[in-house]
Amino acid sequence: MGIDERRARSQASDRTLLSLFSMATYEHLVVSDTKGVAVAAVGGYGRGELSPGSDLDIVILHQGQFSEEKLGKFVNALLYPLWDTHKVDYSVRTRAQTQDAARGDLKVALGLLDIRLIAGDADLVELVAKDSLEAWRDKSRVRLAELKTSMEQRHNRAGELAYLLEPDVKEARGGLRDINALYAISISGAVAVPLDRISKAQLTLDNVREALHIVSGRNKDRLLFQEQDKVAMFLNYSDADAMMSEVAQAARSVDYLLEHTWHLVEQKDSSRRILRRTKAQSVAKNISIANNEIVIDEGAILGNDPVISLRAAATAAQLGVPMSLETCALIKESLALGQ
Incomplete structure (x- = not known):
């Protein structure tokens, strides 16, 4: 249970997709090499953080060189064998279409920050990664404002993880989604974010989420009363109260760093015309x-x-x-x- 297991789970999915990609390319695209076509992981899968119930978030990239019929058969051959055992969230796009999608959808833009090659044309994936990073940094003021608005709306829906009896460890305030937001702010270069301060909190929340998926047998992130004892036992806590106390502490650590980071962002925006730091x-x-x-x-x-x-x-x-x-x-x- 931990980072190694989540990474191994991601690598196993990589191997499956690589094999399917090779067969589908040979049978339906009928090309001697894979230049101009690739499969890449994005989001949590791109980071190598697959829990048992996590979606496989992938993007299938091409350069518009195939007919719709040929491309459709290729995509079906690639994905159909996965649907019995995985929930797959996928898109099929050219490089330009990927840029357009990221400009219009914050979720797409965030996912592309973690894009990682699985199979095919490495140069194509590298170009898309470069596009995504440059766009995120160039438009950081606008995108971070969008991110904050989206985050506040999510917090209103899901509540505060540290104070809920049955919290959603991913969506609630102080949860894993907020950790992803901190990484996105850090990548933007707008302000320095000391991510090492929440490494323990992230490990705690990741382990609880992974254990919840295992003991419940479902892709769910809300830690219900009837499952807390099982999850605590699986993770070798003395009891559910001890586990929930640690979860709450982790959430408070994440929430404080997030509040501090937004404070720094706002300070930077409001002091762009100030040429020197204010005196204590x-x-x-x-x-x-x-x-x-x-x-x-x-x-x-x-x-x-x-x-x-x-x-x-x-x-x-x-x-x-x-x-x-x-x-x-x-x-x-x-x-x-x-x-």
């Missing part, structure tokens, strides 16, 4: 505000000021600005050392 301003004893974030002053010794953490949090709440991630890490380290 003292707002309480050993507490300052710098770049619209609460920070504990350099040189402050937390062990000599036992309420400085509370003072920093209270000041942040009063001023309506977040504490910097560095300050949060400093407080966490101090608590771990018992200072």
Whole structure:
């Protein structure tokens, strides 16, 4: 159970698709090589993160060189053997059609950020990957605004993972979909996102989702009461409460980083005309505000000021600005050392 198993599951699907691609190309496209045609994984499959109930998200790329009849027979031969054992989400497009689809559909654009060759023309897939990355970065202000709106709508539907009794570990606020959003923001280059801070949280949520698929035998991401004990036992937690506590902590970690990241994005947008960083301003004893974030002053010794953490949090709440991630890490380290 873990990253290795999800990667092995993805690689097994790759091998199946590669074999089917070879047979379908030989039988229906009747070409001596595969230049100008390819199959690529996108989304979670592109990242090599297949859980047992995950869809196979693929795009079949071509250059318009085949008749509709020939291309249709090829696609059917490629996909038909998969439908008994997998749920396949696929599209058939040229490079230009892929660009058009990404411009008009945020979900398509996000999926293409993780495009990965499975079989066929590697150069064609590389060009599509290059197109997708450049378009995402060139239009990052517009696309990130779309992403935030879409995310807020999803949060309103699915609620907050950390506080739900039966949460959706993928769609709820603080869940796996938000982790994907953080990766997309990072790829845009708009701001630096310290993704290492949520690596443990991601592993926790991925493992819970994978175990849920296994014990339920279905592609479902909502952790219902009647399945929590089974999932906890499968993952070797002492009980369901222990598991749900860890899930909630993971969600809070993701949610905080996401809120902090959007704060940085908004700060960047609002300060594009400012040529230098703002000077830190003292707002309480050993507490300052710098770049619209609460920070504990350099040189402050937390062990000599036992309420400085509370003072920093209270000041942040009063001023309506977040504490910097560095300050949060400093407080966490101090608590771990018992200072």
